Amino acid sequence: MNDRALLDADLDLPWGGGAAFVVDHELRYLMADGEALHAAGLRPEDLVGKTIFEALEPALVREVEPRYRQALAGEPFSVEHESHGRHYRTRGVPLRDGAGRICAALAVSQDITAQREAQALHARLQDWARGRAYLLRLNAALRPLGDAAAIQREASRVLREHLGADRVACSEWVSTDEVLVVAADQAPGRPVLEGRRLRLSDYGQGLEAEFGLGRTTWRENVGADPRHSAAEQAGHAALQIAAWANAPLVKGGRLVAMLTVQFAAAHAWTADELTLIEETAERTWAAAERERAESALAAEHARLRATVAALHQSEQRFRLLVEAISQAVWEADAEGRIVTDSPSWRAYTGQSLEQWLGEGWAEAVHPQDRAFALRQWREAVAARRRVDAEFRLCRAGGGWSWTHVQAAPLLDAEGRVLKWVGMNIDVSGRRRAEETLSTVANLVPDLLWRNDPAGRVEWFNERWYEYTGQARDEGLGERWVELLHPEDRQETQRLWREALAREQTLMREHRLRGRDGAYRWFLVRAEPFRDHGGRVCAWFGSATDVHEQRLSRELLEQRVAERTQALRQLLAHLEGVQDEERRRIARELHDGLGQVLSSVALGLSALRQAPQEPAAREKLERLHELMQRLDRELDRIVFILRPTALEDCGLGEGVMAYVQTWSELTGVAVDLELHGLERARLSAPVEAATFRVVQEALTNVAKHARATRVGLSLERRRGLLVGSIEDDGMGFDSGEGAGAAGRAHWGLLGMQERIETLGGSFSIESRPGQGTAVLWRVPLG
Secondary structure (H helix, E strand, C coil), X not given: CCXXXXXXXXXXCCCCCCEEEEECCCCEEEEEECHHHHHCCCCHHHHCCCEHHHHCCHHHHHHHHHHHHHHHCCCCEEEEEEECCEEEEEEEEEEECCCCCEEEEEEEEEECHHHHHHHHHHHHHHHHHHHXXXXXXXXXXXXXXXXXXXXXXXXXXXXXXXXXXXXXXXXEEECCCCEEEEEEEECCCCCCCCCCEECHHXXXXXXXXXXXXXXXXXXXXXXHCCCCCHHHHHXXXXXXXXXXXXXXXXXXXXXXXXXXXXXXXXXXXCHHHHHHHHHHHHHHHHHHHHHHHHHHHHHHHHHHHHHHHHHHHHHHHHHHHHHHHCCEEEEEECCCCECCCCHHHHHHHCCCHHHHCECHHHHHECHHHHHHHHHHHHHHHHHCCCEEEEEEEECCCCCEEEEEEEEEEEECCCCCEEEEEEEEEECHHHHHHHHHHHHHHCCCCCEEEEECCCCCEEEECHHHHHHHCCCCCCCCECHHHHHECHHHHHHHHHHHHHHHHHCCCEEEEEEEECCCCCEEEEEEXXXXXXXXXXXXXXXXXEEEECHHHHHHHHHHHHHHHHHHHHHHHHHHHHHHHHHHHHHHHHHHHHHHHHHHHHHHHXXXXXXXXXXXXXXXXXXXXXXXXXHHHHHHHHHHHHHHHCCHHHHHHCHHHHHHHHHHHHHHHHCCEEEEEEECCCCXXXXXXXXXXXXXXXXXXXXXXXXXXXXXXXXXXXXXXXXXXXEEEEECCXXXXXXXXXXXXXXXXXXXXXXXXXXXXXXXXXEEEECCCCCEEEEEEEECC
C-alpha cells in the first residue's frame, strides 16, 4: 500500500491521547504512532517494518492477532481494554486501495480513562445516594417502633426489599448457651426460622474465628466455592441458598448479634452492599438496645415506686411483728448505756425504771450467765459490731427463761454510732428441745455437731469432747480444723467450702486427733437442713470411726497390688514359654514336615516327567498343585509362629516383613512408619510383646474391621517405644472396655496384658463407623 491509500482511507477515528497502527496482510507494521505508544515506552521505529510476532510479547500477540485478521477480512472491530494503568477503546477498520481491494488494517486506540473514571464516580455517587436514601427510609421505619423484636423484623424487611434478597434474618448471641437465636426472619414463601438456635459451627467451617473478630463474611456462589465441602454445598442447595453474607456485631470484645442476608441464586456482592448490611446491623442493634434500655428504665422506675410503697408497709408490719415476737425491745446510747425506758423489758423482768437504767439490766441476768452477758455487750460496743448471744433472764413472776438477744448500732452518714437498738426473744422452748436432742445425740457412738448457715460450729455432742479432749466451746466456730491431720486439712477445708457454696452434702474420709494425740480415720458426712422456703438454716454433721476398716482396706489393696504384680510376672514367664514353644513348633514343622513335603514334591516331579495316561497325569497335576498350596501354607504358619526377620534383624525388619505378607494376603494397604529402630536392638521381651500386639491387631482388622487402609507406626522416643495401629473400618463402642466379655474373642485383653506386664500403658479409641486406633507405650529402661 502507498501513502495515497492512507490519505484516501476513511480515518474518521479520534485518537487523541491514544495511538494509531497500520498493518498489512503479513501483519507487519506500516505505521505506529501516538501518545499511548510513548506511554508504553515504545518508539515508532520499534514497530514499523516488523511483524507483530517480531515486535510484541507472545501474550499481546494472542490478544491483537485475531483483531487485525478480522479487519483484514473486511470486518471492523471495537474493543475496550486496559494497558499500563490506562483505559482505551480500540476500533479497527480495513483499508482499501484504488481498486477497492483490502490492502491493510487500521487500528486506532482512544484514551477513555477520564470517561471511565467519570462513569465510575457517577455510579458511586448513585450508589451512595441510594444507600443514604435507604438508611433514611430505615430510620423512618424504625423510629416509631416501641419493641425490640418489632425493630428487628422491620429492619430485616426493609433491607430484604432494598437488596431484592430471598431472606434477611437478625440473630442474637446467648452467651450462656453459646448459640445464636434467630430473633427476626424475613423470607416470604419460606419456612420461618424465628426462635431457631444455631451454633457458630452451623454457618460453615473456618467462620467462627471471623465472627469472633467481627469480620463480615460472604459467598457469591456456594455451589462453586472450594471453601465449602460437598456436604455443605448439598446442605445449602437443599435450603435454596446460593449466596450469603453474614455481618457479626462485636461489642466489648464479645459477639452480640448477627445479620444474615441470603440469595437463592448466585450473587456478586458489591462493597456498597456489604457496607450497607454492616450499617443496618449496627443501626438495628443500637435501636433495639436503646428500646430495651428505655423499657428497662421505665420498669425500674415503676419497681422503685412500688418498692418505696412496700417499704412503708413493711416498716409498719415489722414494728408490729417485733412487738409480737419479742420479750422486750429497747435502746441504748452510743456508749451502750441504757438511758431510755423500755416498758416491755420491765414488764418481762419485773425491774423498776431505776433498776433498768445504766447497766442495771445485768442484775436481771442469771448469776451464772451475768459475766458472759456483760462481756458480750461491752466487746460489741467497743468494736461497734452486732450482738448475738443467749443467756437466762429472770421473770417477773419468778423463775428463769432463756432469751436470745440481738442488737445493732445505728450509724449516721459519716459512720458514727448514733445509738443502739436491741430486742430479746424467748427461746426457752428451743433450748428444752436442744437439751432433749443432746441427750439423744449422746447415746450414739458417732461424733455429732451442728453448724450455722455460714458453716460455723454451734454445738457438739458429748462424744466429740470425749474423743478430742477439747474443753466446752473450744472447738466452736472454725477451731475444729486444728484437730485435722495436716495432710488432710487443706483438702477437707476446700471440700467444705465447696459444699457450703453449692448447698450440697459433704462426704469424706479424714483423720482426727484424739485426746491421746493419735490420729484415727473417720467417715464424715454433713447435710444441709432447710426451712419451709427451701433456704439452708443449719447444717448437721456426723463422724463415724472407720479406722480399722480403713487399715484393713489399705492392707487388702496392698495385697491385691502384690498379687497383681506376681500375676504379671507369671504372665511374662508364660509369654516367654509360649514364644519358645512357638519357635520349637516352627522348627519341627520346618525341619520335619518341610523335609517330608520336599521329598514328596521331588517324587511327584519324577512321576510327572514319566509317561502317564491322561487321567493319571491329570490327577498328578492336581496333586502337584495341592502340594504347592500345602508348602505355601506351611511357610505361612512357620512365619507366624517364628518370624525369622524378628529373630535375625530385630523388631523393625520383623514388623516390616509381617506387614508385607499380611497386606499381600488381605489386599489391605498399610502405611508403615518406623523411627529410631535402626539403632541398637530392643530387649527380647519388648520385641516379642510388640510383635504379638501388631500381629493380633492386624488379625482383628482382617477379621472384623472391613477396613480399606491401615496406618502402623513404631517409634523409639525418649526412653519409650510408642506404637499405634489405626484403621478406617467399621469401629465399635470402645466404652465397653478392652476387657468386655462381648469382645474377648478379639484378643484385646491379651494385648493389654502383654503391654502392662512390661510396665507400659495400652488404650483403644473407637466409635461405630469411625474406625479403630490401638495405642500403646512401653518403657525401655
